[in-house]
Amino acid sequence: MDIDVILRVIAFVGAVVVGLSALQSLVAEWPKKGLDDHVTKIMLALLALGCVSVIFVAFGIFPGIAGPTKG
Amino acid sequence: MATHAITVDDATYQEVRDQRLLGFLFFLISDVIVFSSFIYGYIYLRSTVMAWPPPGIEPAALYMAGVNSIVLFGSGATMHYAMEFFKHGDKRKFVGFMIATIILGIGFLSGQAFEYFNLLHAGTTWPSSIYGASFFTLTGLHGFHVFIGVIYLITVLIQAQKGVYTQQRYFGLTAGALYWHFVDVIWVALFSLLYVWK
Numbered sequence: 001m002d003i004d005v006i007l008r009v010i011a012f013v014g015a016v017v018v019g020l021s022a023l024q025s026l027v028a029e030w031p032k033k034g035l036d037d038h039v040t041k042i043m044l045a046l047l048a049l050g051c052v053s054v055i056f057v058a059f060g061i062f063p064g065i066a067g068p069t070k071g
Numbered sequence: 072m073a074t075h076a077i078t079v080d081d082a083t084y085q086e087v088r089d090q091r092l093l094g095f096l097f098f099l100i101s102d103v104i105v106f107s108s109f110i111y112g113y114i115y116l117r118s119t120v121m122a123w124p125p126p127g128i129e130p131a132a133l134y135m136a137g138v139n140s141i142v143l144f145g146s147g148a149t150m151h152y153a154m155e156f157f158k159h160g161d162k163r164k165f166v167g168f169m170i171a172t173i174i175l176g177i178g179f180l181s182g183q184a185f186e187y188f189n190l191l192h193a194g195t196t197w198p199s200s201i202y203g204a205s206f207f208t209l210t211g212l213h214g215f216h217v218f219i220g221v222i223y224l225i226t227v228l229i230q231a232q233k234g235v236y237t238q239q240r241y242f243g244l245t246a247g248a249l250y251w252h253f254v255d256v257i258w259v260a261l262f263s264l265l266y267v268w269k
Contacts, residue, residue: 007137018141021148035089047259053263054262057133058137063269
């Protein structure tokens with residue numbers, strides 16, 4: 001099997017597992033009111049976003065964003 | 072040398088803890104500014120060239136970076152679980168998740184070293200192009216933070232084993248968790264910029 005396919009599968013499975021864990025932790029953290037709890041919530045949400053980004057990469061949807069016009 | 076335990080009442084401790092937390096958050100904000108400066112530099116440099124990476128320069132491998140990212144993100148999840156288990160007094164699971172976090176952090180650094188080796192072998196070096204310079208600067212700065220984080224987590228784990236922290240007083244652990252989450256989140260931005268942005 002092509003090494004890229006193996007890496008994409010590992011990335012996808014890992015991203016799903018970690019992303020769901022982050023979301024689960026975010027839900028559990030949600031009622032807490034401390035300053036560090038609020039920061040943790042932001043961090044967990046961004047972590048889940050990172051996992052979504054990796055899922056898109058695994059499916060080949062990313063990279064597909066055009067950069068700014070050159071020249 | 073004799074050591075003296077400093078005992079303070081809960082109200083004083085809470086006040087000191089809040090001040091420490093605020094100070095630590097200011098430190099994290101200052102680190103965000105450092106990374107933002109480098110990221111701005113990267114975006115500026117990238118937008119001034121016709122092709123990215125420049126012709127003849129080997130870019131970093133996307134899927135390998137994806138797997139490495141998940142290793143780091145996974146360490147963020149294990150760090151969170153370690154904190155939760157500590158708060159609930161389950162020391163065995165706390166130690167297990169802390170060790171998992173440290174191993175995943177070392178795994179990420181190893182993956183980055185492997186990536187550097189491949190890039191250097193392919194001729195993408197720091198002075199070879201603006202791509203190489205900005206890539207190694209940004210990932211190197213982040214890798215240094217991960218390295219410091221791993222040392223910090225090992226220190227905190229040893230301290231926890233020695234009984235420095237209790238279920239009521241564990242600011243060192245909180246700071247470690249926040250720092251580790253910060254390192255994760257910075258990588259979300261760097262991964263998007265360096266690998267995903269086409």
